[in-house]
Amino acid sequence: MLELILSGAAAISLPEIDSGTFRAIRLLGSTTAIELFVDPAGEILQCDVLYPAASEREVQRTCDPVIGRIVEEPARNVGSDPVHGEILLMRVERGERPSFQFKSDFEISVKRLPDDAERSRVSLVVLMDENGAIADCMGEEGADTPLTEIACSQAGLLQFPVRQGSDGKPVSHVRHLLADFVAEEADRQAD
Numbered sequence: 315m316l317e318l319i320l321s322g323a324a325a326i327s328l329p330e331i332d333s334g335t336f337r338a339i340r341l342l343g344s345t346t347a348i349e350l351f352v353d354p355a356g357e358i359l360q361c362d363v364l365y366p367a368a369s370e371r372e373v374q375r376t377c378d379p380v381i382g383r384i385v386e387e388p389a390r391n392v393g394s395d396p397v398h399g400e401i402l403l404m405r406v407e408r409g410e411r412p413s414f415q416f417k418s419d420f421e422i423s424v425k426r427l428p429d430d431a432e433r434s435r436v437s438l439v440v441l442m443d444e445n446g447a448i449a450d451c452m453g454e455e456g457a458d459t460p461l462t463e464i465a466c467s468q469a470g471l472l473q474f475p476v477r478q479g480s481d482g483k484p485v486s487h488v489r490h491l492l493a494d495f496v497a498e499e500a501d502r503q504a505d
Contacts, residue, residue, distance in 0.1 A: 398487035
């Protein structure tokens with residue numbers, strides 16, 4: 315059963331990395347985006363380069379310095395227990411503009427958005443169960459809005475990839491999800 319966590323309640327949280335770990339990520343061009351998978355003890359188990367497209371050698375050069383490092387704070391579930399977690403990071407060369415934007419995980423068509431906007435993005439923090447279903451959902455940094463509630467409700471209907479711990483068994487984990495709301499009128503214009 316999906317639970318929407320309202321502000322003021324105990325919150326799920328993503329892993330937090332320290333500045334030394336962040337600086338250890340080697341840039342591939344002016345912008346590099348990666349995903350780290352962290353165990354409950356805070357050890358970085360896996361690193362994937364999301365941007366730019368990279369050879370196996372470039373991925374190793376970027377990720378090897380962070381694999382095995384301990385993060386500042388592991389992900390936590392509603393009970394504040396440490397759990398596995400994913401974190402998305404973007405490192406941009408000083409003075410450069412990011413040349414990459416994280417894609418949404420899902421899109422929701424609505425008749426109308428507040429302020430007659432065409433699009434709106436909502437950031438969620440979710441606890442996934444061992445089967446790839448969402449167990450808990452909240453707005454990033456406690457954002458509690460009608461769009462957050464709708465995004466959590468819709469995300470609860472979806473199935474996501476199962477993550478495995480270092481022992482190869484499926485694990486629950488905290489991750490970030492991006493939901494894009496698209497006004498129906500804007501949706502028709504895009505076709």
